[in-house]
Amino acid sequence: EVQLVESGGGLVQPGGSLRLSCAASGFTFSSYWMSWVRQAPGKGLEWVANIKQDGSEKYYVDSVKGRFTISRDNAKNSLYLQMNSLRAEDTAVYYCARDRSGYGDSRVYMDVWGKGTTVTVSS
Amino acid sequence: DIQMTQSPSSLSASVGDRVTITCRASQGISNSLAWYQQKPGKAPKLLLYAASRLESGVPSRFSGSGSGTDYTLTISSLQPEDFATYYCQQYYSTPPTFGQGTKVEIK
Numbered sequence: 001e002v003q004l005v006e007s008g009g010g011l012v013q014p015g016g017s018l019r020l021s022c023a024a025s026g027f028t029f030s031s032y033w034m035s036w037v038r039q040a041p042g043k044g045l046e047w048v049a050n051i052k053q054d055g056s057e058k059y060y061v062d063s064v065k066g067r068f069t070i071s072r073d074n075a076k077n078s079l080y081l082q083m084n085s086l087r088a089e090d091t092a093v094y095y096c097a098r099d100r101s102g103y104g105d106s107r108v109y110m111d112v113w114g115k116g117t118t119v120t121v122s123s
Numbered sequence: 124d125i126q127m128t129q130s131p132s133s134l135s136a137s138v139g140d141r142v143t144i145t146c147r148a149s150q151g152i153s154n155s156l157a158w159y160q161q162k163p164g165k166a167p168k169l170l171l172y173a174a175s176r177l178e179s180g181v182p183s184r185f186s187g188s189g190s191g192t193d194y195t196l197t198i199s200s201l202q203p204e205d206f207a208t209y210y211c212q213q214y215y216s217t218p219p220t221f222g223q224g225t226k227v228e229i230k
Contacts, residue, residue, distance in 0.1 A: 044210065062124075110169065
């Protein structure tokens with residue numbers, strides 16, 4: 001069964017850091033682009049970042065550039081999101097998602113989603 | 124970034140109704156459009172991609188159409204399990220961007 005399981009969410013103070021993890025199983029992880037997508041409480045979906053199969057290309061939404069870093073460990077079938085300088089507006093459920101590339105590059109849609117992990121930034 | 128605008132933001136419908144949701148892009152996206160369904164407290168689920176291609180396992184009552192900047196998701200006969208929020212997403216350019224969502228409620 002194809003599965004993505006996120007972990008690492010929690011309550012953190014503004015300016016703090018958090019590292020999210022996503023464990024993949026049931027498919028060849030190293031063959032896929034992977035994304036993080038978030039959803040603020042009561043709001044819509046916002047793509048955050050994605051990473052190429054070998055980690056050589058990474059893309060971010062403007063609002064997290066310079067603060068968040070996406071990475072992966074293909075040997076461990078794992079995806080990560082290091083989040084620094086957290087702000088209240090980063091409060092959301094963070095989903096790990098498997099990408100399907102429409103063009104063979106970073107332009108992707110998401111065909112498998114994890115259940116999400118909740119990040120709350122508050123003092 | 125490409126802006127995606129869905130309409131309506133919400134709608135009320137009955138079981139068996141035909142439902143249509145529209146998604147408009149701020150520029151042409153060459154059918155690079157996906158549709159997702161999300162139920163409360165759950166992750167989104169991919170329904171269609173390339174504007175009209177049905178994802179494996181998705182019921183055939185879901186269909187998509189459109190071109191250029193304007194796209195449509197149609198549910199031919201609404202079923203009880205279809206009450207949810209639907210999102211469109213363009214992947215013509217990075218960053219991929221989502222519409223604001225359309226909530227389909229029971230009339």
